[in-house]
Amino acid sequence: MAKATISLVIFALALLASTSLYAGKPKKPILWRDLNAKQQVILAPLAPDWDTMGGTSKEKWLGIAKRYPAMKIAVQGKVRRRISEWASLTVQERQGIRDKYRKLKALTFERQQTLPEAWKQYQQLSETERELLRTATKRQSTKIEPADRF
Amino acid sequence: MSEHFVGYQTRHFLNQIDPIDPRIAARLVAIRVNVLARKQETTNPSLLITSVASVLDYSRALAAKLWLVFLLIIFAALSASSWRQSHFTGELEKIDTALLTGDLPINAYTDPGFDAWLKRPSR
Numbered sequence: 001m002a003k004a005t006i007s008l009v010i011f012a013l014a015l016l017a018s019t020s021l022y023a024g025k026p027k028k029p030i031l032w033r034d035l036n037a038k039q040q041v042i043l044a045p046l047a048p049d050w051d052t053m054g055g056t057s058k059e060k061w062l063g064i065a066k067r068y069p070a071m072k073i074a075v076q077g078k079v080r081r082r083i084s085e086w087a088s089l090t091v092q093e094r095q096g097i098r099d100k101y102r103k104l105k106a107l108t109f110e111r112q113q114t115l116p117e118a119w120k121q122y123q124q125l126s127e128t129e130r131e132l133l134r135t136a137t138k139r140q141s142t143k144i145e146p147a148d149r150f
Numbered sequence: 151m152s153e154h155f156v157g158y159q160t161r162h163f164l165n166q167i168d169p170i171d172p173r174i175a176a177r178l179v180a181i182r183v184n185v186l187a188r189k190q191e192t193t194n195p196s197l198l199i200t201s202v203a204s205v206l207d208y209s210r211a212l213a214a215k216l217w218l219v220f221l222l223i224i225f226a227a228l229s230a231s232s233w234r235q236s237h238f239t240g241e242l243e244k245i246d247t248a249l250l251t252g253d254l255p256i257n258a259y260t261d262p263g264f265d266a267w268l269k270r271p272s273r
Contacts, residue, residue, distance in 0.1 A: 056239050063243040064250065075251050082250045085257075097259040098245050104254075115268075116253040122267045133263035 030058055039065045045084040 032050040035043070042065045043050070050058070068076060086094065104115065122130070164170070164178070249256065258264050 100259040133266040137262035137266045
């Protein structure tokens with residue numbers, strides 16, 4: 001009985017040690033100079049901020065860089081442009097974009113399919129019309145917000 | 151020289167004496183009875199000592215089990231934390247990849263005018 005208990009305690013300690021090595025051990029930060037040439041080309045707009053970026057963000061960007069070679073050429077060009085845009089946004093703006101993305105993703109499939117066309121139509125409005133829409137949205141947000149359709 | 155060895159030697163010596171003097175035999179019997187009586191006392195400790203020893207044994211076993219449960223809880227918590235972190239990073243990568251590769255440009259998500267355009271009543 002005592003031997004069984006001691007064996008279980010040693011087993012639990014071994015599990016704990018292996019989990020600590022896997023999860024608890026602080027990982028060495030990946031600096032910009034540690035990236036290979038391909039990763040540096042793909043993630044070039046992020047170079048100025050890379051060394052101060054959090055570990056989670058770096059992991060995410062390295063995951064995206066890993067997917068990059070499998071993307072079509074046209075998509076690769078789009079990604080490179082958008083990474084530049086993304087790099088200029090604040091953390092709050094990025095979080096707001098992700099929240100908006102999640103809301104649109106919650107729409108029906110049919111509704112989601114109409115979004116690119118809706119954007120084209122919106123772009124065809126005059127700047128005055130677009131500004132009116134923006135102002136109307138701002139005025140609405142200062143009142144009690146109606147139920148969000150999205 | 152161990153007690154067993156002395157006892158063995160004594161027994162062997164006494165076996166050589168034949169016949170043994172009855173008075174010596176009587177004294178030897180008395181000594182034997184006395185020694186046996188004392189031996190029984192030491193192997194039958196008092197009830198209090200027995201109880202305390204049992205409690206200590208039980209406490210040690212219980213403490214070992216509690217430690218085991220505690221370590222398993224720590225292991226479970228660390229595993230859960232590691233999984234959550236991995237899951238969060240995976241989700242973030244998925245969303246940001248969709249934003250970078252999707253049909254809508256990034257400013258579609260930041261333009262409140264487009265938001266209003268989508269919410270307009272359909273004609």
